[in-house]
Amino acid sequence: MNKVFHVMYDDDDTLKTAASQLVAKGIRVKEVFSPFPIHGIDPIIGVKRTRLGIAAFMYASTGTALALLGMWYFMISDWPMNIGGKPSFSLIENLPAFIPVTFEFSVLCGAHGMAITYLLRNGTLPGMPATNPDPRTTDNMFVMEITTEQNSLAAEALEAAIKETQLFELSIKDYK
Amino acid sequence: MQREAAIREPLILGDKSYKDITDDVVGPIQGPAPIGWKIMITISSIIAVYGVGCILYLLGTGIGVWGLNKTVGWAWDITNFVWWVGIGHAGTLISAVLLLFRQKWRMAINRSAEAMTIFAVIMAAIFPGIHMGRIWVSYWVLPLPNQFGSLWVNFNSPLLWDVFAISTYFSVSLVFWYIGLIPDFATIRDRMTKPFAKKAYGLLSFGWSGRAKHWTRFEEVSLVLAGIATPLVFSVHSIVSMDFATSIVPGWHTTIFPPYFVSGAVFSGFAMVQTLLLIMRKGMKLESYIHVKHVEYMNIVIIVTGSIVGVAYLTELFISWYSGVEYESYAFINRFSGPYSWAYWIMMTCNVISPQLFWFKKIRRSLTATFALSIVVNIGMWFERYVIIVTSIHRDYDPSSWGEFYPTNIDIGVFIGTLGIFFTLFLGFARFFPVLALNELKTILKSSGENYKKIQDKH
């Protein structure tokens, strides 16, 4: 019979200290729910650095490539026209005129690509159910989620360890 | 925990706790609509409807219902476009640039500033659309494969750059804004009792739960988006300015335009933010979040940008003389001495003289003075665009075609109408959206909250 502990704190700093105490005891903190980003919690509970930045860069460079390719095709390869006597012979000669669109399109792809990835990876999409254990976690409460399953300690030992922290409220549920 | 110097003025006044912040922002949304709000939205929506009527008449009859003519092919339409785009710059600038510079004071204003940006850009986007002779084929500006065979758009044209710039800017700011909104919608969702409202905000919040991992991603995304949006802000108005700078019309063909337009945009954008926030903080009792310090900070930005704009004006004049080009120099002589000199001098007074008053701390920190001047500045910036556009083309190279422009009722109606639509949207935002970035404010409560600062001082 697995148990899940929802430990509630009324302050981000107390939660942080509590977390480090527990982690010191070798207890694994599964998740933290907070109304705003608690700076410095990630290393404590072992959240890895996100790679979204890299993704964004890749999206953006795809955009750049697409833009240049497209303009080369439209203006030079497919149907070159004499527009105001301006050259329509090679990409290089026409490049100055293509810079703005290239930049804008890169930004477009970069930003949207990253935003979409972000929402997908979070699983935060229209119509998704809220999964925070307690409505107050989006207000002024901070909840730490600890499961027996992830920890070698027995439920009682865990509870004892948790109780040692300055918690505000504790709810224990059976884990289905 | 990060600290900040005691001498720094607190950004959040009063004895606030996390809970208070939530209540202060979500409270008004839960409560019934105040009478003042009802009155304002009625007025603005009536104006909006009138504006829409004018636009429909325009589309039904032809561009001829405006006062344009063979010499002046652009006037109020593009003036309004540039004016609105300019205003639309403050929001992203505040949230992006100031985020990069780690300016905490932005957190009180960025949410509404961004909202303003979105709405302003929507207003701006109306004009390139309706100023077309054949709006029903406006989609031809996109490089779409089509039944005409190899018929592509002209990537040499600054107007096409505009299409990309404006659409990118709009969608990116929208995304930026919304990603910031998601956690706050979650907060409202969890506070809502009425089932419908709960469902609605539940949908809007995308099921946000505030997990630690999500928060890290959230901050990363905000940072990267800010990083992308910053050059975007500058590029957009630079490109708008290229509509003029790449032409050959004396008074338009000016290399100084991009920086000059961008600073002008920030200038007018901040002024508009002032106008809106000063009303909002009163209306929604947000005095403790948006207070004199914020206003002062913004006024400082206004001084700086205003002065840059002033320098740009003078540089233009100097260069027009220094260039020794007949047409160039006449274009500028005509600006300040010709038939439209009145517009030029309104512009000069409003944009160059009036912001200098902010050098006085008293004025800078006086809310009423700020409010008045913010409106003056926006009038000035509208005239700046009018001067650039109309006085340059109404007398260009060939004197035989010199003409003048007289606005019609439809010109005026459309412009007033967009103001109406804009305020309707903004009032809607103020009523149903979290007008402050809750999650961000809470992060700075301890560092910049008045009460916490007091505690710090004790130690």
Add this chain to the structure above:
Amino acid sequence: MANTKRYWSGLDELHETEAFKTIQEHEFPETKSVDEFLSDDRIESTHTGRRDFLKFMGFSLTAATLAACETPVIKSIPYTNKPSDVTPGVANHYASTYYDGQDFINVLVKTREGRPIFVKSNGRTGIGRVNARVNASVMSLYDSARLEGPTKGGESSSWATIDAAVKSGLEAAGRNVLLTNTIMSPSILRSIETLKATSNVEHVSYDAVDYGAFRAAAVVDFGINSLPSYQFDMAETVVTIGADFLGTFADSIFYAERWAKTRRPENGSMSRLHAFETNMSLTGSNADYRTMVKPSEQGKVAAALLSAISGNSATNTLSDVANAAIQSAATDLKKSGTKGLVLAGSNDLHTQRLVNAINAALGAVGTTVLFDHEKGLFQGDQAAFQQLLKDMNAGKVSTLIVSDCNPAYDAVNAEEFIAGLAKVKTSVSTAMVADETASRCGMIAPNHHWLESWSDLQIEKNRIDLVQPTIAPLFDTRASGLSFLTWCNADAGMDWYTYLRSTYNGSYAAEAMYTDREWNEAVHNGHMVMGDRVTETPAYTGADVSAAISNVNKRTGGSFELALYQKTTMGVGQHAANPILQETPDPITKVTWDNYVTMSHSDIDAMGLNGFIGQEAPASVVNIVVGDTSMELPVFPTPGQAPGTIGLALGYGRGANGENIGKAAFQSGESGSFDTDAEGNLIPVGANAFGWARLNEGLVDYTQYDVRVEATGGTYPLACTQIQNTFMGRESIVKETDFTSYFSERDAKKGSASWNKLITLGVHEDVNADGTIDALDNKPTAAFDLWHEHAVEDVGHRWGMTIDLTTCTGCSGCVTACHIENNVPVVGKDEVRRHRDMHWMRIDRFFASDYSLKKGEEEGTGVIESYRRMEDPALNPQTVHMPMMCQHCNHAPCETVCPVAATTHSNEGLNQMTYNRCIGTRYCANNCPYKVRRFNWFNYPGYKKFGNFNPAQDSLMRMVLNPDVTVRSRGVMEKCSMCVQRIQSGKLEAKKDGTPVADGSIVTACAEACPTNAISFGDLNDKGSNVQSISQNNRAYHALEEIGVKPNIFYMTKVRNVEPTQA
């Protein structure tokens, strides 16, 4: 006799077999009646299943949907069998002759699918070059106000009724009079002779504008009743005293071309033109020396000139300026001797006699002044006409036949005519529309339009010019000549053509039509020549002119003097209902859709009237008092108007009583409905000034020596296409010089002559290798290309144009020609006032300012003030007429800025406008330095505002639209296409012949219409083409060269034949 034949379908029927009968009975098998069918109880057992029902539903739904989306039906009528000479898409040209009582000229009429759509000069075989009035006149054929048949008392009637009524009328006692303008058709005159002979009809003729004094003077001085014909191509010095011979004076249509022949500096000599005039006329604006004199002084000028030439220095009351000008004119005249030419416009016997004396003294008669046609234009007899009016009012006239004239409008005393007409028992008019006169006549027997009818005209002794029909009569009309014959029972069932033929061939028979080579050739050429042109030099017999001198010197004027004139566009009002002419700007004032008082700036300022007419700056209204009549009229400030005088154009105010003479003749409101005055009457365009001409010694004088001008404080909007009158000293737009300076550098290399220097820009490198980098280091604009450009030289065709500012007189013929050729919309007064005229081809008229930046520096005036003063033209300025249309730039700024590539460059050097790709951002127009792009602000072919004047909105006038050119839709940009439709067809012709396109085989509408050949069109890449060689001429330059847009249009430096100091 009834047909008794029977046809049968087969033997069965013939033999009426059984089988056949049964079949015949059951031809229509009788079916069950509905009741029977329903009463059939088996129906009960049948049933429609759900699936079937759904099937039916589905089907009917689809059917309904398909039926709903039907494509628009375009009504067109195919040729059931093709006419031999009409090929759809291919134009036919017919030689014909235009004569409307004012202008006479041989023309070629272009027809498409049987519709005349364009009138141009018959250059090859004809005489004269069309002007704006003539080439726009084709519109009148399609005027929806034309009568659809004879009318009696305003009700439509039948020819029989009309003829009976007129015949009985002619039998009644009293004077029977036929009133016409100058009839130049021998056949009509022949029919009139018959009419006179058989039913005691007298023929009285008068002219809208009277030239009686010229004939009278000729009779006195040369004993010959003839209009002098001036040989400008022979003249070295021309002195005109108020004669607008380039615009509207007498047979001006022949003069512009001949005069221009002497104005080509490349010939090494130029004629010199001195003008003494009151109003700024087209001629005055082209004069080398122009002096402002009042109407009362014109005679004195002639007198002074005479004495100056004959050497006796008689004193006069003229100003010193005028006298100095007269002296220099006299010097030039004496130098030219027999090659001098003096003419005066005023219809005053004494002035004309003095002019004759001068020309005689110069010995010019026989060289520059010829009296070679007995008949010719303007044979009207004003005295007889006045006598007729008296008799009419005295009730002595029982029958009046009015033909080809409109006395109720243009008679000097129209009221008397109208009053008298009421007293005439039987009155009939042959007008095509119920105009001022016709609508007051008892009956109207409408004549054919000249494009519908046969006619012959004789302007010179030895030639007959032919008018041939180019379309079958649109309505139930009848040639006036035939009407005359019918009314005197002399028609003998003959049709008009037969009668016409029998005039020249008494024994003419219908068959001869096909065999008569001579005649058919004449029809092909538009005229036949009989013998050589006989010119005679009559002896000058009018030695003593002292009476004339004393007469002219007695004249004095009042506070203001009035000079009536004709507009180049409107003539005497015969074109009032022609929207294109109404919209064509007056060459001098650039005002459309109105006439107005022209007044000098000095007088305007003195009276505190508005001196600047703009979109929202309406003209001041003044009250003009002439004798006991007065009119309130707007004032237009006109440089060159003699101070103390005012000018007023004839030919306006047609249909003042709402006569239905055509929609365009009346003012329309913004809503598209006609404007009406307090009584609800239609308001005509402009005011009728004929009433202010005065009878003087039995002749009509078009001046008044004493008029009062009173400011009323009222204002009236005028629609002006050009509100800035000077070119602000921008010498890269207009280049001009004097003949002496030109001559001294006539062989200079292109771009090096002082009067046409290649424009260069300073660079920061030591170009001239003098060791220093300074202002001398310049490069031509061509050197400043950022990229290597598309090749244009020697690659296929490169269509280009050259425009000679020296010979362009500003006559506006090109404007109307372009307007018609390219279906340019007519937008009406209100839109023109809003600065939205649609002309593809416009003529920029620049007046010289007597101020300049240089002068400002000398006088220490600030730059700002100097520029402000440079906006004001001089009081008596020199004028430049500069045709301006799309310059087809090789580096077109309009092209680069179009987001959808709707305007691009063709590989033949054309700047193409793709209407159906245009989305209407107007960026191209803003970026065009020449401002030649025109935007369709409204749906001109459909929007109500333009219903009254835009030809595309009139079901009949629509016929004049050129099928080769699309009518542009709302919201797209348009501009000069260099008549690409003509280029394409020209290339097609060449292709069919398998030959390269020959130079001159393709001509644009404007170049074709230019009477002075100032405009030439051709292929710049075709070495040896006319346009190519002209473009290499050292006078050739690009307007606004320093912008570096590289136009394909070249302008030729304007050369004035003046002393270097006065250039």
